[in-house]
Amino acid sequence: MGEVSGLLFEGQPVAVCRKRCKRVILHVRAGGEIWVSAPRGVSRRRIAEILAERRDWLLAAVETQRARAPKPKRVCEGESFRLAGRALALRFAGGEICAVGDELLVPPGTELSALRAWYVARAQVLFAERVALWAAAIGVTPGRVRAKEQRSRFGSCGIHGDINLCWRLVMEERALVDSVVIHELCHLLERNHSPAFWAQVARFDPQHRAHRAQLNKQSALWDW
Template structure:
């Protein structure tokens, strides 16, 4: 369990099938345990899926070589060259402003947008097709209008990327291959 200055409680299952609970600093442990109990079936299902995927990859000989520091450096350099220009273009199209753009090697997110409008992007986006990079950028910029994933948020995304559901599916289907490659 990781406690931080967050407002919501979330459960994550990583590619190894490990469970992480992220909770607000002051949330009572009884409330956290109740939430975990309510999500027990979801947790079991996702742990089983991740363990099966890991086993399938091992059996298929698809365990990838760890990503090197040199490769991360190259991906970050390329992302810093490509992403800011795309952000500028899409921000103008959407009609929003933004703060700083940061490129990092992240293990669980493709991008994020802070309440102050700062944007973070995963350097591993450089290993995805251009239309996926565009989708992630638009997704994060649309959070400048809606800081949630409500129907209004998705309507904003759809105005720019009409087939955004296909892009989301691509990330769901192929993201693990890129995101969870060991370092």
């Protein structure tokens, strides 16, 4: 997750994610958010200097991403919501929220927060199922499985084996969900991103690079 760094770029907050990487890497996410991946030993002052050095590139990238940003979701007839890799058209109907065919049926008066809670609940069930399946295949014993609000990463594996997954993954097709699950479970075998770790990932997800590329593309469209 990005830390609250206190850094500003042209008045805009900058999130910093400390990682085991060799150099500072700048990211401009959908909507124009600025994220920095930095080694733990790099000071905030040095990061600020790098932001200033890359000012022209950052300004252009922020403008481009803001222009591409999708409009905020609304709970209205015909609005499109993704689930399991499919686009569903929202339609008001009585009863509980449910997906039927190519439609997402929602009671009139439902707020976006309630719809989000429905998605999170579905994600929790799906993630528990997929983690249990792949944990048995890989031969590991994870801790708790949680669907969480996290935008800086698709998943994480805690020191006690807890698996945290971004609830928005439930919007994507099963192969992409499984790819993230496999990645995090393999950290129970290798607590790093060494060649040995990637060999384990490739063993259970031979197309992991393609899956990650597709997921990076799809996640840029996550707009709520």
